[in-house]
Amino acid sequence: MxxxxxxxxxxxxxxxxxxxxxxxxxxxxxxxxxxxxxxxxxxxxxxxxxxxxxxxxxxxxxxxxxxxxxxxxxxxxSDSLRHSSWTPAEDDLLRELVDKMRIGNFVPYTQMSYFMEGRDPAQLIYRWNQVLDPSLKKGLWSKEEDELLLQAVFRHRAKNWWKIRLEVPGRTDSACRDR
Structure with a gap:
């Protein structure tokens, strides 16, 4: 054993x-x-x-x-499950749709998916929140961000990265986890 x-x-x-x-x-x-x-x-x-x-x-x-x-x-x-790479034209269309259809903080991904052939709402959410959102920060972390991250990890434990990212503005859940 x-x-x-x-x-x-x-x-x-x-x-x-x-x-x-x-x-x-x-x-x-x-x-x-x-x-x-x-x-x-x-x-x-x-x-x-x-x-x-x-x-x-x-x-x-x-x-x-x-x-x-x-x-x-x-x-x-699987033809229905295989995810293809995003094209620059798709990225531009997603940015345009978010700009035109957003209502405050609410983004109607389901409705937007009707305008993006071959993309489902989950793909749109991921692409916007993890890649295209202009409020996302990339690159070096500041001391303030490190402090916010440590406080959030202490509060939520190291398994709730989606909650933790909400307390570190501009950083994705994967960026917080990797840090």
Missing amino acids: YTLTNFEGTREAEDIRRFWQNFLHPSISKTPWSQEEVQQLKEVSRRHEERHWETIAQELGTGRTAFMCLQTFQRFV
């Missing part, structure tokens, strides 16, 4: 066990997916109606977990 290290309280033992079981175990392939393997995943997943990922992973037989198969399917196989 393996004993699990606590990692100074940053992870629960069950989290570490799952990580070993689903990613670190030596039987799990960590190599990049080949084009042939992705094509095989496409065929196997279609036979199973894009469900039953444990069965798909076993039938694929390449040492991938069910989660790895689902994740790769979503990124490279």
Whole structure:
């Protein structure tokens, strides 16, 4: 029986066990997916109606977990789930729509998505809040921002980054987490 290290309280033992079981175990392939393997995943997943990922992973037989198969399917196989890169024209259109449709602090992303073919509201929210919003700050952090970040982490703990970012104006949740 393996004993699990606590990692100074940053992870629960069950989290570490799952990580070993689903990613670190030596039987799990960590190599990049080949084009042939992705094509095989496409065929196997279609036979199973894009469900039953444990069965798909076993039938694929390449040492991938069910989660790895689902994740790769979503990124490279599924036409409806695959996300393409944003074009400069899409960025310009999103900026224009936010400018015209914003009501105070409310941005009607669902309505805006009707004007952006192939983009859903969640994609618009992410793109605006994490990339395009002109109030976002990038680059070096000031001492004041560091102090706000430390106070927010103390208040909300280091797992609620979406709450923490609200207390550090101009910084994204990922910027706060990375800092």
